[in-house]
Amino acid sequence: MNVIYKITSHYFSNRATPYWIVLLFDCLVVFFSMLFSYTLYKGATATAMIFWPLVGTLLLYLIPYIVGFRVMHTYKGVVRYSGFTDLYRVAVANFIGIAVIEFMRLVFNVDQWLVPIPVRELLFSWLLATLVMVGTRIIVKYLFDLAREADATKPVFIYGCKAGGLMLAKAIRMEEPARFTLKGFISDSTDMPGHMLMGINVFANDEHLIENMRRFKAKTLLVSPLKKERISENQAMVDSLIEAGITIYTLNLAQTWDGTSDINTSQLQEVQIEDLLPREEIEVDMNVIGNMLNNKCIFITGSAGSIGSEMVRQISKFSPSQLVLVDEAETPQHDIRLMMANDYPNIKAETVVTSITKHRRMESLFKKYRPDYVFHAAAYKHVPMMEDNPSEAVQNNIDGTRVIADLAVKYGVKKFVMISTDKAVNPTNVMGCSKRICEIYVQALNRKLHDEAAAAEDASGKPKEVCQFVTTRFGNVLGSNGSVIPIFKEQIRKGGPLTVTHPDIIRYFMLIPEACKLVLEAGTMGRGGEIFVFDMGKPVKIADLARRMIILSGAKNVKVEFTGLRDGEKLYEEVLNDEELTKPTFHKKIKIAQVREYDYDTIAAQIDALVAQSYLYDDMETVRQMKQIVPEYKSKHSKYEELDN
Numbered sequence: 262m263n264v265i266y267k268i269t270s271h272y273f274s275n276r277a278t279p280y281w282i283v284l285l286f287d288c289l290v291v292f293f294s295m296l297f298s299y300t301l302y303k304g305a306t307a308t309a310m311i312f313w314p315l316v317g318t319l320l321l322y323l324i325p326y327i328v329g330f331r332v333m334h335t336y337k338g339v340v341r342y343s344g345f346t347d348l349y350r351v352a353v354a355n356f357i358g359i360a361v362i363e364f365m366r367l368v369f370n371v372d373q374w375l376v377p378i379p380v381r382e383l384l385f386s387w388l389l390a391t392l393v394m395v396g397t398r399i400i401v402k403y404l405f406d407l408a409r410e411a412d413a414t415k416p417v418f419i420y421g422c423k424a425g426g427l428m429l430a431k432a433i434r435m436e437e438p439a440r441f442t443l444k445g446f447i448s449d450s451t452d453m454p455g456h457m458l459m460g461i462n463v464f465a466n467d468e469h470l471i472e473n474m475r476r477f478k479a480k481t482l483l484v485s486p487l488k489k490e491r492i493s494e495n496q497a498m499v500d501s502l503i504e505a506g507i508t509i510y511t512l513n514l515a516q517t518w519d520g521t522s523d524i525n526t527s528q529l530q531e532v533q534i535e536d537l538l539p540r541e542e543i544e545v546d547m548n549v550i551g552n553m554l555n556n557k558c559i560f561i562t563g564s565a566g567s568i569g570s571e572m573v574r575q576i577s578k579f580s581p582s583q584l585v586l587v588d589e590a591e592t593p594q595h596d597i598r599l600m601m602a603n604d605y606p607n608i609k610a611e612t613v614v615t616s617i618t619k620h621r622r623m624e625s626l627f628k629k630y631r632p633d634y635v636f637h638a639a640a641y642k643h644v645p646m647m648e649d650n651p652s653e654a655v656q657n658n659i660d661g662t663r664v665i666a667d668l669a670v671k672y673g674v675k676k677f678v679m680i681s682t683d684k685a686v687n688p689t690n691v692m693g694c695s696k697r698i699c700e701i702y703v704q705a706l707n708r709k710l711h712d713e714a715a716a717a718e719d720a721s722g723k724p725k726e727v728c729q730f731v732t733t734r735f736g737n738v739l740g741s742n743g744s745v746i747p748i749f750k751e752q753i754r755k756g757g758p759l760t761v762t763h764p765d766i767i768r769y770f771m772l773i774p775e776a777c778k779l780v781l782e783a784g785t786m787g788r789g790g791e792i793f794v795f796d797m798g799k800p801v802k803i804a805d806l807a808r809r810m811i812i813l814s815g816a817k818n819v820k821v822e823f824t825g826l827r828d829g830e831k832l833y834e835e836v837l838n839d840e841e842l843t844k845p846t847f848h849k850k851i852k853i854a855q856v857r858e859y860d861y862d863t864i865a866a867q868i869d870a871l872v873a874q875s876y877l878y879d880d881m882e883t884v885r886q887m888k889q890i891v892p893e894y895k896s897k898h899s900k901y902e903e904l905d906n
Contacts, residue, residue, distance in 0.1 A: 284330060287351075287394055291326045291358070294390035295319050298382045311376055318375040325365070326358030333357070351394045359387045416478050417441040417510075420492060421485025422448045422463055425524075429485055430459055432524040444477040449491070466498070471505045483529065484511040503812045532813075550781045551579040553634075558583040560632035560674075562617050562665060563639030565593035567738060568680060571777045572636050573597060577605045584610040585630050587617060588639065617661035627672040635669050636784070637662060637679045640696065644684070647692035648828040648899055651883045655875035658695040659702070659868060666703050669728050670710065676729045678784035679703055681792070683736040683769070689897040690828070694887045700792060701859050701890070702868060703730040707790040709861040729789030733780050734854070736769035736795075745803060749810050757819035759807040762826050767800040779851060786847050792854040794843060828899045864890070 296319060300308045308315065333354035362383060365371050417433070419426045426446060433441045446463040447470065448454055454465035464473045474482070482502060484492055489511055492498060502509060509532045512524070559576055563569035564586035570593075573586060584601070588594045591614050601610040611630070615622050617639050640658045641647055647654040662679065669677045681700055684693030707730035714727045737744055745768070752759045776795065783793040804821060811819045826832070843852040871886045884901045888894050896902045 287330060288323055288327065290393050291390045292319055292323055294393065295322065295386040298386040298389065299378060302382050315376045321375065322362050325361030326355065328361060329354035329357030352391050355387050355391045359383055414439045414442045415481045416444045417481040417483050418445045418447055418474055418479050419443065419483045419485060420447045421488040422446050422453050422458060423487060425485030425487035427458065428524045429483055441481065444479045445473065471501060474507060480506060481508045481510060484509060486512045503809060550785050553785050554579040554581055556580065556582045557633040558585065558630055560585045560635045562587045562637050564588045565590050565597050566638060567773055568777060569638040570597055571773045572638060572780065575777050575781060577608055581608065583630060584608060585613065585626055585632060586610060587613045587615060589614060589616045617665055618656055620664050623664055623668055627668045631672055633675050635665065635674050635677045637665055637677065642692060644690045644692050645827050647695065648690055651691045651880050652875040652878050654691050654695040655871055655883060659698050660872045662699040663702055663868060666706055666730065674728050676731065676784060677703065678780060679732045680780060681732050681734045683734055685734065688891060688894045690899065691884060694891050694894040697891050698868065698887065700732050701864055703732060704790055704792065705859045705861040705864050706730060708858060711789060729787065731784055731787035731789065732792040733783050734792060734794050735771055735776050738771055738773045738776050749807055753811060753814050753816050753819055758822035759811065759819065760822050760824050761804050761807055762824055763832060764804050764823055766803050766832050768803060769800050771795065782848055783851055792856055794852045794854045796850045826898045
């Protein structure tokens with residue numbers, strides 16, 4: 262193996278052999294194939310007697326072959342990366358050469374000036390030349406693969422045998438410098454195992470998978486882009502691979518594959534725990550969203566948060582005329598300012614550091630910029646913090662929402678999209694209840710506006726246009742500030758333990774970009790008054806998630822520790838109230854919650870009283886009034902449980 266590596270290292274270290282060397286080699290193969298064929302049929306003595314005239318004839322016949330090489334570009338491919346298409350081109354190029362020769366002989370009768378060569382000898386020389394040229398390319402490719410294996414490449418298996426797996430195999434074979442050596446394919450189907458693809462064995466995805474990979478010393482699995490969803494759903498397979506110490510690579514989640522184009526190996530990355538959570542690909546009609554937001558002024562609250570910042574990025578792609586970005590967190594907001602200047606310099610972006618509860622400041626912004634659309638993502642969201650600070654939850658989440666909603670009406674905003682949470686369903690904590698009250702207010706306000714508009718029709722008999730209020734509910738988003746996965750990563754980095762509140766606690770997860778796409782889709786299609794509920798997929802047991810992250814990290818002696826449920830925390834999150842129904846919408850991942858509606862004047866008076874109470878900073882009385890507004894709010898693991906008796 263070392264001898265082969267030394268012999269081939271100089272050639273294989275170069276990017277490609279110069280074109281003229283490949284062309285010269287092919288010409289020599291054709292020339293000597295014709296000479297050999299003539300000698301084979303006529304004998305060495307007869308050939309020697311007319312050697313020089315024969316050489317002249319063969320050189321002339323070489324010209325049509327060169328034309329074929331030119332037409333089929335046989336000399337432009339990198340020989341050591343030859344594939345079936347390259348071999349096919351060689352055969353066609355040689356056929357063009359012999360076809361042109363026969364045409365010259367029939368039409369121009371060139372045999373009267375040249376040494377006549379029978380057709381059978383020309384056909385034999387074509388076959389011989391093609392075999393030698395093809396064989397040489399195969400040998401060079403084989404030697405190159407051996408040299409690559411002799412280098413520090415990782416033996417790998419590929420999960421997937423169809424277009425995605427084959428494109429992936431081609432990509433890693435073309436990669437330079439090489440990182441992987443393909444040792445096997447893995448197939449879910451029953452008819453593929455036992456066969457070969459690209460000269461590589463196909464194995465079944467069964468209980469012998471780990472054993473087969475170990476037999477070839479393969480500690481890396483590359484996942485076809487067509488198998489990303491399948492492997493995330495097969496948790497047993499994932500667990501067995503992780504426990505066996507096998508590294509899993511897949512395409513970057515930010516990348517998509519159209520099913521036909523080449524795959525760039527730079528897109529391959531070692532999977533994170535987020536990639537392996539069970540989830541379906543989410544698709545939205547970005548064209549419709551773009552038509553709505555293009556050249557419009559967009560107002561985004563909470564723009565520096567996990568959801569708000571992603572909303573900024575996605576909306577910026579549609580070239581709005583102006584972005585007004587509001588957040589009270591100075592440093593993250595400054596990061597957003599820099600991101601807009603660097604990534605979207607052509608978009609006017611006003612980054613404002615202030616609180617949404619400041620009515621005068623908010624009104625000055627609405628009056629100056631007259632936004633067309635408002636995306637309201639600002640909120641205090643951490644459950645334990647709000648359990649200890651209910652007055653702040655009321656003032657920021659509830660009163661802040663009311664300030665923005667009322668100004669949206671006053672200044673003619675077309676649509677107001679509020680981002681809520683699944684914790685607003687049958688709330689068990691202050692944060693969830695505060696968001697439910699926000700939902701109640703904007704829904705009641707929407708109904709009041711549309712009732713008034715319907716009652717005051719203009720001369721044409723159509724209701725005047727008013728602001729449409731749309732609410733979106735979803736659960737935990739992966740990677741958001743303070744979410745469980747970043748916390749676990751930090752705890753692993755410190756050597757553990759990983760703290761989980763309860764062995765049976767489960768949560769729903771969604772990627773931040775996917776959640777924001779659904780927010781935009783719901784905001785685009787909503788008519789006003791709806792509470793859109795997102796299908797979060799399958800729930801994940803947090804204890805299992807913690808154990809899988811430990812194994813995936815390769816950390817040793819890191820344990821999971823159960824600390825007990827926190828104040829206001831549920832074992833599981835709901836998406837809909839027990840008394841609520843849902844109906845389908847334009848998107849399979851989005852449903853409309855049919856909730857109990859509130860009278861606007863009643864809820865406005867109750868919120869007035871609640872906000873006034875919050876400034877007295879009496880936690881018990883503040884929460885008591887919240888429970889009066891939302892009767893289904895029942896505290897769990899909280900000092901406020903006594904209010905439910």
